[in-house]
Amino acid sequence: MPRYQENDLPKAKLDSNSLQKALRIFKYGKNHKWKFFLGLIFLLLTSATALAFPKLMGMLVDCVTNKNLNRANEIAVALLVILMLQAVFSFFRISLFVNFTENSLSNIRFALYENLVKLPMSFYSQKRVGELNSRISADISQLQDTFTTTIAEFLRQFILIIGGFIILGNISPKLTLMMLAIVPVVAVAAVIFGRFIRKYGKKTQDKVAESQVIVEETLQGISNVKAFANEWYEIQRYKNKIREIVKIAIKGGQYRGYFASFIILCLFGCVVAIVWYGITLTIKGEVKDVGDLISFVLYTTFIGASFGGIAEMYAQIQKAVGATERVFELLEEVPEDIKTSQKSSIVEKIRGNVAFQNVAFSYPSRKEVQVLKNVNFTAEFGQKIAIVGPSGAGKSTISSLLLRFYDITSGEILVDGKNIYDYDLENLRGNMSIVPQDVILFGGTIKENIAYGKPEATDEEIIKAAKQANAFNFVDGFPEKFETLVGERGVKLSGGQRQRIAIARALLKNPSILILDEATSSLDSESEKLVQEALEVLMEGRTSIIIAHRLSTIRNADKILVLDNGIITEEGTHQELINLENGIYKNLSNLQFSNS
Template identity: 80%
Template sequence: MARFKENDLPKAKLNKDTLNKSLLIFRYAGNHKWKFYVGLLFLLMTGATALAFPKLMGMLVDCVNAKDLAKAKNIALLLMGILFLQSFFSFFRLSLFVNFTENTLANIRLALYSNLIKLPMSFFSQKRVGELNSRISSDISQIQDTLTSTIAEFLRQFILIIGGVIFLATISPKLTLMMLSIVPVVAVAAVIFGRFIRKYSKKVQDQVAESQVIVEETLQGISNVKAFANEWYEIARYEGKISEVVKQAIKGGKYRGYFASFIIFCLFGAIVAVVWYGVNLCISGEIKGVGELISFVLYSTFIGASFGGIAELYAQIQKAVGATERVFELLDETPEKINTSKIQSKEKIKGNVAFHNVAFSYPSRKEIQVLKDVSFTAGYGQKIAIVGPSGAGKSTISSLLLRFYDIEKGTILIDDKDIYEYDLEHLRGNMSIVPQDVILFGGSIRENIAYGKPDATDEEITMAAKQANALDFITGFPEKFDTLVGERGIKLSGGQRQRIAIARALLKNPSILILDEATSSLDSESEKLVQEALEILMEGRTSIIIAHRLSTIRNADTILVLDKGVISEKGTHKELLKMENGIYKNLSNLQFSDF
């Protein structure tokens, strides 16, 4: 799969609106703004000293005709002084811009991540993780490069062009007009041609990448290749692709040859033409001496190089403005109100849950009503199981209970208070969920269990692991609780991950527990251990159990059968089995041979 590159970032048109949006970056500079302005001052001084260099070089050459060794020595010392000042100014300009940029971007990164992590689930259900990662990595990197060097270099080139033209006009207006009609045009043409060459080279690289995909796929599926005796087919496929690479590369080589010829003949030819015309003016007396001609050639070179570079720098600034717009789009998203509730009390929730005529559709699929007029109650300490076919809305109930989404109609009460009267931190702090696919963070087992209570002691973590039937396998590892679980917990088995999640939930000590198909993907042995741990976890808590395996919910106080967004059946395991042609009875008959 092709990786997203910073060079592929889209550009934004530079206008008043986009520039005003980009200037919002300075909001995040804090007390570091002065570094940017002082850096600009050093930049102006760098440009001024650069413009003095060709003039002094011309004066130094004129000392040959005057045979004035003392003057030549003074000018040479002055030139060395100019170079020292330019180095001094450049150092501070770069240091200040880097300091300003890194501090500003650190604030933007923190603000962006803080806002991103507080956004509601409705936002994440409509965005891809890769796109959000790109905003934080590629877009921020583009802004970083632009603030650190691109803006400074763009302004420097601009100063050299304007200052250079002014100095040239003082030497010879005629020669200046001639130079401006040739050198900048050729320089810009070289940039456009060079950009075309780069795009063509990228095509060749893409073709090579495609050929590598064939190699990768073939080697990964080598058993299939050999089983179907398709070695010759794969060789032919690869040969076809590398033939295309060769054709494109040869064509690209020709274009690079044209480019080299263009540079040698046109760009250097333009310089020769300017020097030739300058020599004529020098001979006719319109230019005072060889020194002025040397200065003119150097200024012309500066201007030509600046014209060539400024186009690319402008394109980079356009990308940075586009990146800034995309970053501020995320910063402008409205986060969840995590702790601004009407209820200020932090008393522990008891755990009485009631759904009254709840209706809900996902924001991304508003035309499909997932829940329709759902009502049920779950008293403190009760086990309420929810079963039904896939897509019936079982997991949606847990999402609404955690307030991942807002309901469209009806009310959800917890301890006889509307769920929206609690602040999110307090509400979710009294709930725990053990999902089917447990995703652990890439740290140690200790850190993952302590995620339920970050200030937990070692004794509390050990006790939670023991109650979750996890202590035996944890102590079996050489590093014990300091064992790294790997990315997303990949180093642990499914059953081990589930028991870590249960230990985490136990440590949190929630009032309301949500088990979302917590044992459906486990083998029999792991399921037994996990089920034992879940029984301990459910003691003295209100438990909402979403299940496919009916064997795990036989002892539930109430079983709700959800079908097409409505509760079609309700009762205990025995009561539901007595319903003729009931959905639960049919599901039970499929899973249990003894009924």
């Protein structure tokens, strides 16, 4: 699973198409766009004051030659004013860019989350949640850095380079040509060299991370290591990895040494060369005075530093454009038709008659495999319909289709004689509840988890649902009662306790159609008894679709459907199916009851 760090996010090629896509981010600035453009004005003012600084410094040095103290004082005051202006302009530039960026990114984060939550199950069946999470956090952080600092700095350095060259050309065209021949080349070479060294540093980090994985694996599985007497093997594995780290780190150190030598020789050599040539031209009278030479050296330093910085920033902008493209990929995924307003009370209460008519289905990711083939059955209001069959027969798929998690390939599913695609999604799902085999609770309190079925429920309703679900006694036994935190995914509760919370949640919702997806298959006998009692209460007065693994739980069902390889092969009551010679149900029943 790719877990991108911000440093190694993929870059996008910068062209008019990719930049056009990236500029769509501005629509999320909404009524904050003016802050970005005002920030650009302050950016221009910051750059202008920065360009005035070397010129004034040169003029200040000339006061030594002219022995003009008053003029020196005036220039010194002007320099202080420029520094103060630069400080003020920088403050507003940074504040405005941060303000614009944070507001825009909060809108993007919200739009992204809203779209992700509304995406259909077919999307999640093809994507890893960890990857989405990792991508969103890394990509949004990249945008944050780029819009708060990188774009502004890139433009500032660009203005400094262009403005610097114009001013240098005015001071001395000859000296400018010499500077152009060496400084940019050396600056770019320094950037490439620096990037190469960073890659080496990253290699060392990767190897250290790999060695940490060995330590973690060994200590986590220490009982296995001891049981197989494999201490020597793990020690050798770690030793080899440590040797690799040393080898790469030493090589990286050598390259850093070369880089330090390169900087001393080339960059400082450039400064010496330019100063020497400048002095030669000043002596010949081609450069007016020493002040101009000082200004020239300062401008050259500015330009050299800007050349060095701008290459790195260009790479950051490429990453940001790539991040924007990936964010918009997720934003452009087509969501389900779900209203975003506060969940209203269900307008249309359905009765709960369900009919599958010639339903065929294949999962979007495996279109060649037909999971269901012409499935036909009816479930009248108040009936208990059980679906049994071997693993992979398509039992859970029936509940997913009823909830409209996926679109059927052919046929029709009717609820109260009306096609399920003619219902509003909220209305359809609002009339249904599912109690799955593996109940996942949210990391809040027990009260919040029960109220998830009806967020506006009163305390009395929550307590009543807990009592009906056989959950009240164990909840009341906790010191914090209904305010007890369940832990991430409900880890602080046992399987039976989680199931009863899920049943209380379903009871509170008061659905017309109830789906029980192997709700007791992973429980011990005592928990199963309590959960089964709670399920009996829950199933009263509503249509129940029971996907069963343990046949003992469905003996009283009004109708049992035997699903095998996507086809309903047998249908009837427990008694009718047990009498079928060589029937699948009879064989399953014999197997289970002979083993119990």
